[in-house]
Structures are given as C-alpha cells and as structure tokens.
Amino acid sequence: MARVVNVDEYEDLARVKMPKMYYDFYAGGAEDKWTLRENRSAFSRIRIRPQVLVDVSHTDLTTSVLGLKIACPIMVAPTALHKLAHPEGELATARATAAANTVMVVSTSSSHTIEEIADTGPGIRFFQLYIFNKVRAMELVARAEKAGYKAIVLTVDTPILGRREDDLRNRLVLPPDVSMKLIDGIGEQHSQPTEPGSSLAAVASEYKDKSITWKDVQAFMKLTKLPFLLKGILTKEDALKAIDICVDGIIVSNHGGRQLDHVPATISVLEEVAITRNSCYVVAAAAGRCPVFVDGGIRRGTDVFKALALGASGVFVGRPVLFGLAIDGEQGVKKVLDMLKDELRTTMVIAGCPTLAHINRSSVQTPEEKPSSKL
Ligand SMILES: Cc1cc2nc3c(=O)[nH]c(=O)nc-3n(C[C@H](O)[C@H](O)[C@H](O)COP(=O)(O)O)c2cc1C
Numbered sequence: 490m491a492r493v494v495n496v497d498e499y500e501d502l503a504r505v506k507m508p509k510m511y512y513d514f515y516a517g518g519a520e521d522k523w524t525l526r527e528n529r530s531a532f533s534r535i536r537i538r539p540q541v542l543v544d545v546s547h548t549d550l551t552t553s554v555l556g557l558k559i560a561c562p563i564m565v566a567p568t569a570l571h572k573l574a575h576p577e578g579e580l581a582t583a584r585a586t587a588a589a590n591t592v593m594v595v596s597t598s599s600s601h602t603i604e605e606i607a608d609t610g611p612g613i614r615f616f617q618l619y620i621f622n623k624v625r626a627m628e629l630v631a632r633a634e635k636a637g638y639k640a641i642v643l644t645v646d647t648p649i650l651g652r653r654e655d656d657l658r659n660r661l662v663l664p665p666d667v668s669m670k671l672i673d674g675i676g677e678q679h680s681q682p683t684e685p686g687s688s689l690a691a692v693a694s695e696y697k698d699k700s701i702t703w704k705d706v707q708a709f710m711k712l713t714k715l716p717f718l719l720k721g722i723l724t725k726e727d728a729l730k731a732i733d734i735c736v737d738g739i740i741v742s743n744h745g746g747r748q749l750d751h752v753p754a755t756i757s758v759l760e761e762v763a764i765t766r767n768s769c770y771v772v773a774a775a776a777g778r779c780p781v782f783v784d785g786g787i788r789r790g791t792d793v794f795k796a797l798a799l800g801a802s803g804v805f806v807g808r809p810v811l812f813g814l815a816i817d818g819e820q821g822v823k824k825v826l827d828m829l830k831d832e833l834r835t836t837m838v839i840a841g842c843p844t845l846a847h848i849n850r851s852s853v854q855t856p857e858e859k860p861s862s863k864l
C-alpha cells in the first residue's frame with residue numbers, strides 16, 4: 490500500500506499513474522475552474538476558534554444520518570465510473586465504505602449495477618438518481634429500494650453536463666471494458682466522441698430529461714417509501730422550496746465545481762442554506778426533519794470541522810475516494826476515510842470538542858465576521 494499521510498498525496502500519485510484522459514475527467518472542473526479552486530480556498534479563509542482546558546480524554550465521532558448510525562459524519566459522494574480508477578470499481582468502494590461504517594452514495598453513472606454493489610455485503614447505501622427518462626428513473630428507484638438502499642439522492646444541478654474543457658480537448662471516451670451499467674443502451678452511438686467533444690457530455694446533453702421541475706420531484710417522492718434528498722442546492726430560496734415539498738435532506742453542492750463555473754464555494758453558502766432550518770419563518774416546516782449536508786473541496790479533518798460548525802449534519806467526499814481507489818483499491822478508499830476521520834478527531838481534541846455536539850457556530854470565524862484582532 491502506498492505510504493501516504495494525507496488525501497492529497499493520493500491525488501499526486503493518481504496523476505502519475507492514471508491515463509491522462511481519466512485523471513482529467515476525475516480532477517477536472519467547468520470552464521476556468523474558478524469554482525473548483527474556490528471550493529478549496531474558501532475553507533482556508535475560515536478560522537477555527539479553539540477552546541482550551543476542556544476534558545478531551547474521551548472522544549465520540551459517531552452520528553446518525555436519517556436515523557442510521559455511522560462511525561463519523563464523513564460519507565462517500567456519488568461519483569461516476571469507478572472502474573476507470575480500478576478494475577473492481579464500485580465493488581471495492583462499497584466494501585471499504587462498509588468497513589469504515591459510513592454511507593456510500595451509489596451513482597446512476599456507476600460502472601456496476603445497483604444489485605452487484607448491494608451483493609458486496611452489508612453496508613449503508615443511498616442511490617443517486619439522474620433522470621434520463623421518467624420510466625427508467627422509476628425502475629432504478631424500485632431496484633434500489635428492492636436491493637436494500639436506504640435513501641434516494643436526486644441530483645438537481647445537472648440538466649446537462651458543465652463545460653469541462655479538459656474532457657473536450659481529450660475527446661473523452663470510455664475504454665471498451667467500462668460502461669455506465671445503469672444507463673446502458675442510452676446513447677450508444679456516442680461511444681466515440683464527435684469532434685472535438687466528450688462522449689459523456691454528448692449523451693447527457695441529448696438524453697437527459699431537461700424538463701424536470703419541482704412538481705416532478707414531488708411526484709417522484711411519492712413513488713418511494715425511502716427518504717428523499719436533493720443534491721445540488723446552493724441558495725436559500727431553493728432550500729426553502731425543498732423544505733416546502735418536504736424533502737428529507739438537502740446536500741449543498743456545486744458538483745465539485747464541475748457544473749457551472751463562478752457559482753460560490755459550497756462552504757461559503759452553507760450557512761445561508763443550513764440556517765433555514767432554524768430561522769423563524771421555516772422552522773415549522775423543517776421541524777428538525779431536514780438535515781443539511783455539504784460536499785465540495787473537503788480534503789482535511791479541519792474542513793469537516795468547519796462544515797459542522799457552520800450547520801452541516803455531515804459531509805460527503807468525492808475525488809479523494811476516487812484517487813485512493815486508483816492507487817490502492819479497496820484499501821485506498823478505506824485509508825482515505827480513515828485519514829479524514831483521524832484528522833477530524835485530532836481537530837476536535839485540540840479545539841476542545843470531545844463530541845460532535847460540542848462543535849458549534851462559535852467554533853469558527855468566517856471572513857465576514859469582524860476579527861477580534863488585526864494581527
Ligand atoms: C469524477 C466525478 C464524477 C461525478 N459523478 C457524479 C454523479 O454521477 N452524480 C452526482 O450526483 N455527482 C457526481 N459528482 C459530484 C460529486 O458527487 C460531488 O458533488 C463532488 O465530487 C464533491 O466535490 P469533491 O470531489 O471536491 O469532494 C462527480 C464528481 C466527480 C469528481
């Protein structure tokens with residue numbers, strides 16, 4: 490196993506090991522990648538306010554998500570095509586995530602089926618839904634439910650794919666032994682890219698249902714008994730609409746900077762969204778029943794701590810899992826999750842927070858807050 494001490498080192502190794510076309514697909518972002526970079530830099534502008542002389546001899550990182558107990562509030566975001574990283578693809582990720590006792594969100598663009606991933610053994614899995622067409626989407630929801638998945642995560646920021654110029658330049662195309670098993674048959678004629686182009690962007694643009702509105706989401710929610718989360722909310726207005734239709738959770742996400750460039754970093758809008766849980770005009774509707782999660786640029790335990798302090802009930806990580814998988818397979822994914830968890834524990838101990846409940850709004854200072862010193 491590679492001797493790495495933080496998750497970024499897995500990315501450095503993956504950049505060298507992976508074919509450039511697939512490394513670029515994983516690492517890339519939309520257009521000038523401003524949002525991609527901002528997802529990281531916004532974390533660095535938030536400061537931690539430690540409390541000293543607190544008894545931190547025992548720590549507890551466990552938490553519950555939708556009533557399911559997990560080892561810590563760090564979960565695996567849905568990402569496409571794990572087989573581009575490793576021959577065992579999502580099967581390895583599923584085993585590692587289960588071993589870490591946390592949630593894996595399985596993507597509609599997976600390179601293994603819903604059932605193959607479920608067959609890896611027990612584990613808490615959510616299913617991420619892209620609606621190519623409504624009939625196919627309903628079938629996928631029913632399959633996920635039957636296979637024991639615990640929630641549906643509808644991604645709402647992707648009517649088409651963002652303009653990822655690395656993929657256009659590379660003319661992204663999948664190798665013959667890798668496909669998106671759950672949407673097989675859709676857009677097979679795009680297995681070779683047009684010139685210049687990305688075959689994935691072409692399929693999404695031609696076949697994704699771009700007419701989906703809040704009304705359709707409401708209808709979809711009625712088709713499943715599973716909790717229903719929306720992923721890709723970035724504004725308070727949309728958070729309120731989500732709460733109005735009684736979703737079970739919101740994931741503040743800009744798709745890892747891959748969709749619309751120049752949307753804000755997720756950590757900088759989290760409070761605007763999370764705060765809707767508590768603000769007086771929505772509290773009755775939300776009634777503590779709508780946890781808010783965040784993803785985007787989380788690479789350190791300190792990032793997780795900051796997100797929790799700003800109101801997140803948990804975080805999701807995307808690329809670090811893919812890069813751990815690319816270098817060390819199942820063990821690499823486990824190591825990524827373990828390193829982030831260990832860093833979160835270290836942060837909590839030194840910041841005087843023995844449990845997650847000790848992390849609160851005064852644990853951090855954002856750039857908007859007046860610094861107590863100009864030093
Ligand atoms: C290679 C790649 C593929 C992705 N595929 C999906 C997907 O199929 N469905 C989805 O909802 N989000 C997808 N995402 C977005 C992630 O779920 C998540 O929002 C993002 O990666 C979080 O940012 P991070 O990578 O900085 O942790 C993908 C992201 C990457 C990097």
Ligand SMILES: CCCCCCC(=O)C(=O)O
Pocket residue numbers: 569598647650689690692693744747
């Ligand atoms: C034709 C399906 C496209 C899958 C794209 C996966 C994704 O969301 C990404 O960010 O990449």
